[in-house]
Amino acid sequence: MSKAKLIVVGNGMVGHQYLQTLADQGGLDHYEVTVISGEPRVAYDRVHLSEFFTGRSAAELSMVAPDQYENWGLNVVLADPVTAIDRGSKSVALRSSAELRYDALVLATGSYPFVPPVPGHDREHCLVYRTIEDLEAIMASAQGAKTGVVVGGGLLGLEAAKALRDLGLETHVVEFAPRLMAVQLDDAGGALLRSKIESLGVRVHTCKNTQVIEDGEQSRHRMVFTDGEVLETDLILFSAGIRPQDALARQSSLELGERGGIAINNQCQTSDPAIYAIGECALWNRQIFGLVAPGYQMAKVAVSHLLGGEDSFTGADMSTKLKLLGVDVASIGDAHGRSAGSRSYVYLNERTEVYKKIVVDAEGKHLLGAILVGDAEDYGTLLQYALNGIELPKNPEGLILPVSEGGKPAGLGVAALPATAAICSCHGVCKGDIVAALDAGCVDVGGVKAATKAATGCGGCSALLTQVVNHELASRGVEVSKDICEHFPYSRQELFTLVRYDQIKTFNELISRHGKGHGCDICKPAVASILASCWNEHVLKKPHRGLQDTNDRFLANMQKNGTYSVVPRIPGGEITPEKLIVIGQVAKKYELYTKITGGQRIDLFGARLEDLPAIWGELIDAGFETGQAYGKSVRTVKSCVGSTWCRYGVQDSVKLALDIENRYKGLRSPHKLKFAVSGCTRECAEAQSKDIGVIATEHGWNLYVCGNGGMKPRHADLFATDLDTETLIRYIDRILMFYVKTADRLQRTSVWLDNMEGGLEYLQQVIIEDSLGLGAELESHMASVVDTFECEWKATLNDPEKLKRFRPFINSAEKDSGIVMVEERGQLRPATQAEKGELIPLAKVG
Amino acid sequence: MQPSLLRIVISEGEMMTEWVKVCRKSELPDDSGVGALVHGHQIALFYQAELDRVFAIDNHDPVMDANVICHGIIGDLKGQWVVASPLLKQHYNLETGQCLEKSELRLRVWPVRVCQDQIEVQWAGA
Ligand code: SRM
Ligand SMILES: Cc1cc2nc3c(=O)[nH]c(=O)nc-3n(C[C@H](O)[C@H](O)[C@H](O)COP(=O)(O)OP(=O)(O)OC[C@H]3O[C@@H](n4cnc5c(N)ncnc54)[C@H](O)[C@@H]3O)c2cc1C
Ligand code: SF4
Ligand code: FES
Numbered sequence: 001m002s003k004a005k006l007i008v009v010g011n012g013m014v015g016h017q018y019l020q021t022l023a024d025q026g027g028l029d030h031y032e033v034t035v036i037s038g039e040p041r042v043a044y045d046r047v048h049l050s051e052f053f054t055g056r057s058a059a060e061l062s063m064v065a066p067d068q069y070e071n072w073g074l075n076v077v078l079a080d081p082v083t084a085i086d087r088g089s090k091s092v093a094l095r096s097s098a099e100l101r102y103d104a105l106v107l108a109t110g111s112y113p114f115v116p117p118v119p120g121h122d123r124e125h126c127l128v129y130r131t132i133e134d135l136e137a138i139m140a141s142a143q144g145a146k147t148g149v150v151v152g153g154g155l156l157g158l159e160a161a162k163a164l165r166d167l168g169l170e171t172h173v174v175e176f177a178p179r180l181m182a183v184q185l186d187d188a189g190g191a192l193l194r195s196k197i198e199s200l201g202v203r204v205h206t207c208k209n210t211q212v213i214e215d216g217e218q219s220r221h222r223m224v225f226t227d228g229e230v231l232e233t234d235l236i237l238f239s240a241g242i243r244p245q246d247a248l249a250r251q252s253s254l255e256l257g258e259r260g261g262i263a264i265n266n267q268c269q270t271s272d273p274a275i276y277a278i279g280e281c282a283l284w285n286r287q288i289f290g291l292v293a294p295g296y297q298m299a300k301v302a303v304s305h306l307l308g309g310e311d312s313f314t315g316a317d318m319s320t321k322l323k324l325l326g327v328d329v330a331s332i333g334d335a336h337g338r339s340a341g342s343r344s345y346v347y348l349n350e351r352t353e354v355y356k357k358i359v360v361d362a363e364g365k366h367l368l369g370a371i372l373v374g375d376a377e378d379y380g381t382l383l384q385y386a387l388n389g390i391e392l393p394k395n396p397e398g399l400i401l402p403v404s405e406g407g408k409p410a411g412l413g414v415a416a417l418p419a420t421a422a423i424c425s426c427h428g429v430c431k432g433d434i435v436a437a438l439d440a441g442c443v444d445v446g447g448v449k450a451a452t453k454a455a456t457g458c459g460g461c462s463a464l465l466t467q468v469v470n471h472e473l474a475s476r477g478v479e480v481s482k483d484i485c486e487h488f489p490y491s492r493q494e495l496f497t498l499v500r501y502d503q504i505k506t507f508n509e510l511i512s513r514h515g516k517g518h519g520c521d522i523c524k525p526a527v528a529s530i531l532a533s534c535w536n537e538h539v540l541k542k543p544h545r546g547l548q549d550t551n552d553r554f555l556a557n558m559q560k561n562g563t564y565s566v567v568p569r570i571p572g573g574e575i576t577p578e579k580l581i582v583i584g585q586v587a588k589k590y591e592l593y594t595k596i597t598g599g600q601r602i603d604l605f606g607a608r609l610e611d612l613p614a615i616w617g618e619l620i621d622a623g624f625e626t627g628q629a630y631g632k633s634v635r636t637v638k639s640c641v642g643s644t645w646c647r648y649g650v651q652d653s654v655k656l657a658l659d660i661e662n663r664y665k666g667l668r669s670p671h672k673l674k675f676a677v678s679g680c681t682r683e684c685a686e687a688q689s690k691d692i693g694v695i696a697t698e699h700g701w702n703l704y705v706c707g708n709g710g711m712k713p714r715h716a717d718l719f720a721t722d723l724d725t726e727t728l729i730r731y732i733d734r735i736l737m738f739y740v741k742t743a744d745r746l747q748r749t750s751v752w753l754d755n756m757e758g759g760l761e762y763l764q765q766v767i768i769e770d771s772l773g774l775g776a777e778l779e780s781h782m783a784s785v786v787d788t789f790e791c792e793w794k795a796t797l798n799d800p801e802k803l804k805r806f807r808p809f810i811n812s813a814e815k816d817s818g819i820v821m822v823e824e825r826g827q828l829r830p831a832t833q834a835e836k837g838e839l840i841p842l843a844k845v846g
Numbered sequence: 847m848q849p850s851l852l853r854i855v856i857s858e859g860e861m862m863t864e865w866v867k868v869c870r871k872s873e874l875p876d877d878s879g880v881g882a883l884v885h886g887h888q889i890a891l892f893y894q895a896e897l898d899r900v901f902a903i904d905n906h907d908p909v910m911d912a913n914v915i916c917h918g919i920i921g922d923l924k925g926q927w928v929v930a931s932p933l934l935k936q937h938y939n940l941e942t943g944q945c946l947e948k949s950e951l952r953l954r955v956w957p958v959r960v961c962q963d964q965i966e967v968q969w970a971g972a
Pocket of ligand 4: 456
């Protein structure tokens with residue numbers, strides 16, 4: 001029997017979810033499936049589209065594993081949209097004029113951005129924000145642009161504004177309504193969001209109606225508003241709402257809503273029972289759902305119906321929680337209090353810029369809706385109250401008041417949630433599903449994620465998921481292990497506390513008091529680093545020596561062939577000609593390969609162990625210090641040339657970079673630390689990719705924290721603005737010491753912040769407002785590290801005991817014959833294995 | 847040129863083995879390693895201070911083809927004494943030479959004894 005033919009039009013997030021569900025449920029045994037995509041690629045994660053700007057590639061955004069569709073046996077058509085449906089002959093026509101027959105047809109065509117038809121809307125550099133191609137166009141257009149305007153201050157508009165700001169444009173948001181996010185927020189919430197966003201440097205214009213877009217004088221365009229005002233800009237992004245993509249339904253006379261959208265019943269069938277519509281193009285009960293979770297539910301229902309199942313679609317929750325330009329915003333249910341008799345409670349704190357509102361029913365028993373701006377930590381709990389009809393406490397205002405003002409921590413306690421409580425709305429996972437996954441053998445959050453897909457959609461539920469999983473594990477008596485290794489039942493943070501408060505000075509003391517066994521290559525270097533952070537003793541002092549990772553052991557990075565590299569500190573990248581000459585002379589004398597590093601200094605490679613002391617002796621005589629390239633410690637402070645030379649510079653970035661590098665240079669930390677200082681907003685020192693980044697402003701310094709390059713790049717977060725130098729240094733002291741105290745082993749500041757409960761805002765409270773009362777201690781601890789700095793190489797050269805170790809053999813003065821070099825481009829490099837075979841005849845000695 | 851090693855030759859069955867003096871125990875740093883040359887062959891010596899025990903294992907890291915094992919960190923994993931290669935951190939059992947991560951790798955190990963502060967390695971040919 002030949003299979004029935006199923007055609008899926010549109011391969012967006014919902015179209016893909018449909019195919020995934022169909023495959024999971026064995027539907028591919030009954031249907032020959034053709035999927036037709038209007039875009040040149042298969043489905044990708046549109047929800048995280050903006051990450052394309054922060055370096056996530058199209059391949060990484062893809063939702064379809066390579067070859068997955070092929071392995072499922074699907075026919076895949078790309079970049080060839082369906083142009084018409086012939087319901088009589090049950091066939092669709094493609095733009096390429098091919099025609100395909102179907103027995104069942106699924107429309108998952110999503111929506112398209114609405115562009116208001118103002119004259120000039122179709123000029124060049126007037127763009128939208130929906131597909132990867134759109135983003136590529138935005139990036140191209142931003143080249144050579146100074147200013148960008150987003151038309152529309154809704155969710156997507158603000159996300160687009162962030163993208164423009166990250167692209168370095170002076171960014172404006174133009175909104176027709178009197179407030180931002182008019183759908184989700186009320187006036188007070190909108191006003192607070194506006195002030196937060198403006199403080200991040202985005203200009204907001206409300207009540208603005210664009211009349212015409214024409215040639216600009218200074219910029220590519222000029223926008224003229226109905227109130228007569230004008231705004232010049234190089235790039236315009238329309239984000240004025242979305243419209244359901246219902247052209248095919250219109251052409252084939254399927255029933256539509258008054259304002260568009262393909263009408264569907266509870267089984268997701270359109271007015272033609274052989275045709276389904278799902279996702280953003282579908283209209284259910286006169287509603288369009290512009291979120292991915294309801295679309296996923298529709299996909300599930302439509303598959304179920306096709307395969308003879310009973311599921312039905314009964315509407316979906318539209319609550320959302322987002323981070324917009326770094327500001328937490330959430331809206332739940334009836335946020336505007338439109339239900340009859342409802343009452344609301346509002347908390348507004350203009351100092352901390354937090355706004356919270358809850359809407360409860362007439363009896364005060366149940367939560368109907370909520371709005372959170374500036375602090376959305378209570379979202380998960382409030383959502384559970386609203387979705388599960390959990391009875392409210394007597395004084396519901398306690399849920400949103402800070403503890404100091406009579407509130408209780410909103411923690412409803414995941415234990416209180418019923419098994420039916422929805423945890424992940426994207427994938428329709430409830431608490432019961434998670435418990436079942438754990439019963440079936442999952443042992444951690446990762447396992448539960450893989451088994452249930454929870455938290456793999458928008459990610460908004462991951463904190464709640466972790467809480468549920470950890471709670472369930474704990475109630476089963478399973479310890480969630482944070483132990484550093486088999487020798488210590490403690491995390492790095494706990495070990496740090498033990499070392500510091502028990503005044504422990506050696507590894508042996510620590511392991512005999514708090515651990516077991518003899519240690520290993522995980523805990524020894526970790527403890528060495530903690531001891532160094534706490535007491536700042538020389539890492540090669542006798543009891544510490546055997547703990548050090550190779551690089552620390554010889555104060556140089558071991559290379560693949562057993563030689564070492566030498567990296568003298570060149571603070572801020574500034575170097576005198578005399579010093580440059582010395583580096584050249586040393587390199588020549590010891591036959592070292594030289595390279596300018598990515599950290600604005602010079603690396604000398606290929607040094608033999610036995611030559612290291614002499615090399616460093618010559619460098620130190622010339623005034624160099626160790627660059628600690630080998631340690632988990634402060635690396636470089638990258639600088640740009642700044643106001644001394646550069647016509648744009650507003651502060652002396654080189655001087656600040658030098659001061660910072662010299663202040664923190666000895667600090668040992670959980671992982672390496674990198675800094676940068678830029679002299680103006682053009683940001684030539686790339687400060688926003690560093691652990692600590694400083695950018696000069698007219699009035700002082702903007703401080704950015706927890707950026708990262710490397711394997712998983714992360715843009716730094718703006719921490720505080722227009723600081724004077726003294727305050728800046730105080731904040732950095734505190735942040736670094738707080739990191740040293742609380743981070744995990746080998747955890748960069750980026751991951752540390754991402755894992756910190758409360759995130760950036762919490763860090764700001766701890767550092768700026770001193771909410772934990774730790775400020776003075778952190779500063780004095782840093783002061784003691786700064787005061788006890790010594791160049792490790794200088795100290796080593798002065799100590800014959802330490803120098804003894806710098807020889808390859810304890811019983812011979814010979815050199816390691818295994819090190820073989822060959823010449824390339826005028827310098828020496830390690831020979832490859834093949835070259836070694838040719839170069840040395842394998843004569844055996846002895 | 848070989849250092850002044852004193853050779854004591856003992857016959858053990860068919861195989862000729864000898865105890866080769868390498869260095870003084872007091873020269874060995876606590877809980878870490880040094881390289882040594884025995885008949886031109888590079889070995890790594892590790893001194894575990896608490897147990898007062900010395901291990902001898904091949905100094906050559908077969909994964910990276912470099913003579914670096916003596917610079918690794920020693921410790922115990924699940925009851926076995928191990929050294930971690932400083933380059934890519936594979937662990938080798940200090941008593942058997944067996945690599946914990948790659949079953950096909952095994953380093954040579956040599957019996958060690960201490961006679962009046964002299965470390966001696968039992969050598970059975972290269
Ligand atoms: C020499 C240099 C490459 C170059 O030729 O330019 C380099 C070389 C090494 N990098 Fe790097 N990195 C160098 C700049 C960078 C940069 C660029 C920068 O700092 O501006 C980055 C990305 C920025 C960042 O770290 O956020 C970088 C990200 C890494 C990472 C990934 C870190 C991460 O969080 O993902 C590693 C691996 C690690 O640390 O675990 C790494 C590790 C290494 C190691 C230490 C690998 C190793 O253990 O052998 C390399 C040894 C260098 C040596 O033997 O001297 N290197 N490395 C650069 C030295 C800069 C300096 O003057 O100290
Ligand atoms: C920047 C951004 C951020 C977002 N953030 C969130 C968020 O945080 N949370 C959330 O829930 N939602 C978010 N959304 C909305 C979410 O992306 C959508 O709800 C979801 O993508 C809808 O899926 P869909 O499959 O219905 O439509 P789409 O993903 O739009 O897919 C429809 C596909 O059909 C194709 N198509 C259309 N017509 C035809 C035709 N005639 N022939 C062939 N193919 C055709 C289109 O080219 C498109 O590829 C965001 C959207 C954007 C743009
Ligand atoms: S990118 Fe990789 S190979 Fe290049 S220097 Fe950094 S760590 Fe080494
Ligand atoms: S709610 Fe979106 S991933 Fe769970």
